[in-house]
Amino acid sequence: MTRPQLSIVIPAYNEARRLPETLSHLNRWFRSTTLRTEVVIVDDGSTDGTAKVAREAGGEGISLLRHTPNRGKGYAVRRGMLAARGERRLMTDADLSTPIEELPRLMRELDHGAAVAIGSRAVAGARIEVHQPAYREAMGRVFNRLVQLLLLPGLKDTQCGFKLFTARAAAEAFGACRLDGFSFDVEALFVARRRGRRIVEVPVVWRNDEASRVSLGGGGAAFADLFRIRFLAWRGVYGPAAASEAAGGGEPGPST
Ligand SMILES: Nc1nc2c(ncn2[C@@H]2O[C@H](COP(=O)(O)OP(=O)(O)O)[C@@H](O)[C@H]2O)c(=O)[nH]1
Numbered sequence: 001m002t003r004p005q006l007s008i009v010i011p012a013y014n015e016a017r018r019l020p021e022t023l024s025h026l027n028r029w030f031r032s033t034t035l036r037t038e039v040v041i042v043d044d045g046s047t048d049g050t051a052k053v054a055r056e057a058g059g060e061g062i063s064l065l066r067h068t069p070n071r072g073k074g075y076a077v078r079r080g081m082l083a084a085r086g087e088r089r090l091m092t093d094a095d096l097s098t099p100i101e102e103l104p105r106l107m108r109e110l111d112h113g114a115a116v117a118i119g120s121r122a123v124a125g126a127r128i129e130v131h132q133p134a135y136r137e138a139m140g141r142v143f144n145r146l147v148q149l150l151l152l153p154g155l156k157d158t159q160c161g162f163k164l165f166t167a168r169a170a171a172e173a174f175g176a177c178r179l180d181g182f183s184f185d186v187e188a189l190f191v192a193r194r195r196g197r198r199i200v201e202v203p204v205v206w207r208n209d210e211a212s213r214v215s216l217g218g219g220g221a222a223f224a225d226l227f228r229i230r231f232l233a234w235r236g237v238y239g240p241a242a243a244s245e246a247a248g249g250g251e252p253g254p255s256t
């Protein structure tokens, strides 16, 4: 089979209710694009019939990976990104909080040479149509302060679930990742930048879906994981830093 130009990786934990609408929306969107596309759904130990829904909606170009028990969003995305075959690989949440219609903005950045384009709610031009609860937004701001301080200076939102990688950047970054929880985005971006890959933050639309699977405990663990990434980097787990990273964090300018 010819290689897909785009893989859409969807981590799914108990998404039987949200997945059908998401998949039918994606199917409609496929008709508007000429890209050869595959969808990879990763059922992360769901107990609610997610796999059945995915199989029923499935068809050509939709594949399902399953594991039990639940391992976390990081594990699910990593598995999907490494199994995907597309020349470019998008990870997106099952609730399409960032609509798939935003994809061309990210594609454009890869056309212009970026290795990774990440959807962002915190840069000029972003449009938050439905906000997260105030405590999540506040926690997100504190989290980002720490992310920038410890690991990724200059990136204002690493937690939006909509990110596009070239095949090479995806294999490189996710191949080196260790974390299964919610800091996996930070880890993948940290590794990508360490290898000297250019990351661009792109303003996107966000419509929060209140049916969140994120628990407060999971949020706490995410903070601890930031220190873990620093520690693993110090231990050499992510390999040596590329010259451009060692010289000061990759490309100059606000978009890195
Ligand atoms: N919370 C959570 N989400 C997971 C897990 N594994 C995969 N996911 C997926 O991660 C995505 C984001 O989850 P969501 O609850 O919408 O997060 P939120 O929008 O940040 O509150 C969804 O596609 C989930 O199905 C997991 O173990 N826990």
Ligand SMILES: [Mg+2]
Residues within 6 Å of the ligand: 093, 095, 097, 208, 209, 211, 212
């Ligand atoms: Mg959500």
